[in-house]
Amino acid sequence: MKEAPVLAIVVPCYKEESVLHETHKRLSQLLDRLITEERISSKSYILYVNDGSTDHTWKIIKEFYKNTSYACGLNLAGNVGHQNALMAGLNTVKERCDAAISIDADLQDDVNVIPEMIERYMEGNDIVYGVRRERKTDTFFKRTTALAFYRLMKTMGAKSVYNHADYRLVSAKVLKEFANFKEVNLFLRGMIPLVGFKSTSVYYKRNERIAGKSHYPLSKMIALAFDGITSLSIKPIRMITSFGFIVALVSFIFIIVSIIQKFVGTTVTGWTSTIAVICFVSGVQLICMGVLGEYIGKIYMEVKHRPRYIISERTEDLKEK
Ligand code: UDP
Ligand code: MG
Numbered sequence: 001m002k003e004a005p006v007l008a009i010v011v012p013c014y015k016e017e018s019v020l021h022e023t024h025k026r027l028s029q030l031l032d033r034l035i036t037e038e039r040i041s042s043k044s045y046i047l048y049v050n051d052g053s054t055d056h057t058w059k060i061i062k063e064f065y066k067n068t069s070y071a072c073g074l075n076l077a078g079n080v081g082h083q084n085a086l087m088a089g090l091n092t093v094k095e096r097c098d099a100a101i102s103i104d105a106d107l108q109d110d111v112n113v114i115p116e117m118i119e120r121y122m123e124g125n126d127i128v129y130g131v132r133r134e135r136k137t138d139t140f141f142k143r144t145t146a147l148a149f150y151r152l153m154k155t156m157g158a159k160s161v162y163n164h165a166d167y168r169l170v171s172a173k174v175l176k177e178f179a180n181f182k183e184v185n186l187f188l189r190g191m192i193p194l195v196g197f198k199s200t201s202v203y204y205k206r207n208e209r210i211a212g213k214s215h216y217p218l219s220k221m222i223a224l225a226f227d228g229i230t231s232l233s234i235k236p237i238r239m240i241t242s243f244g245f246i247v248a249l250v251s252f253i254f255i256i257v258s259i260i261q262k263f264v265g266t267t268v269t270g271w272t273s274t275i276a277v278i279c280f281v282s283g284v285q286l287i288c289m290g291v292l293g294e295y296i297g298k299i300y301m302e303v304k305h306r307p308r309y310i311i312s313e314r315t316e317d318l319k320e321k
């Protein structure tokens with residue numbers, strides 16, 4: 001029997017002052033229970049990552065650190081987005097835990113499957129995906145756009161676990177390997193499966209946000225989908241090539257038709273079609289250049305090897321406790 005693991009729960013927080021108290025209460029209760037039942041080590045903890053919030057989020061995290069057990073925090077110098085904030089947290093805990101669970105601050109993901117995740121981990125799985133069984137509480141709009149998101153990702157060749165967001169358990173072993181993925185553009189739910197190791201899923205019902213509002217409007221979801229696709233797959237480039245072939249074939253047929261027309265003697269007409277073809281082809285070229293540009297832009301970002309985030313403070317550094 002393996003020894004009870006040190007569990008780190010990583011919570012990215014952006015302007016979450018309205019939910020944090022409740023979140024911390026529920027997570028601490030859960031940790032308490034798991035520690036008493038000796039299913040996790042008493043050294044287990046929760047790490048809150050403040051993603052450059054402009055409200056009182058960091059102040060609340062500091063209070064948790066001072067007044068309660070289990071809590072510590074990271075304050076990022078600016079808003080770097082959910083994926084980068086999560087990465088900052090996971091990188092921080094990788095040397096100080098046996099397994100880490102990432103969960104959103106709004107507790108939309110059911111904390112009650114955490115014991116099951118730990119069980120799966122104890123059975124020898126290095127990655128345990130939290131998968132939503134249903135999303136009845138999400139608005140119709142959110143549900144349909146989210147479904148479209150997964151479909152689009154799949155057809156574009158970016159593999160990810162269906163209905164799994166960023167609620168998962170990963171072992172320290174996976175985290176250490178994952179640190180070798182040096183890319184700047186992060187799409188964690190698509191990249192974690194690339195590490196390999198034994199994995200499984202647990203299923204849960206997604207709840208409504210306990211308070212506050214979503215920071216993932218449609219524009220951010222589209223940006224995430226686009227990022228996911230261009231980070232994980234080169235299928236769009238292949239699609240351009242196939243599209244190019246089709247356009248070339250159509251043009252070829254068109255040329256043959258115009259040659260026949262010339263011999264039959266109806267050449268004066270054709271100005272309209274010429275202009276149409278020129279416009280169409282230049283349109284297609286522009287689209288193609290846009291997509292190519294996207295990849296070149298990514299290469300540009302990657303070669304810079306910029307840090308993905310900068311930590312400005314740690315609760316551990318606050319001496320007075
Ligand atoms: N989040 C973050 N940085 C951001 C936006 C969001 O760290 O720039 C965090 C947020 O605090 C929450 C999680 O990412 O813990 C998911 O965000 P949200 O609940 O707003 O998204 P939704 O669940 O609606 O997709
Ligand atoms: Mg949420």
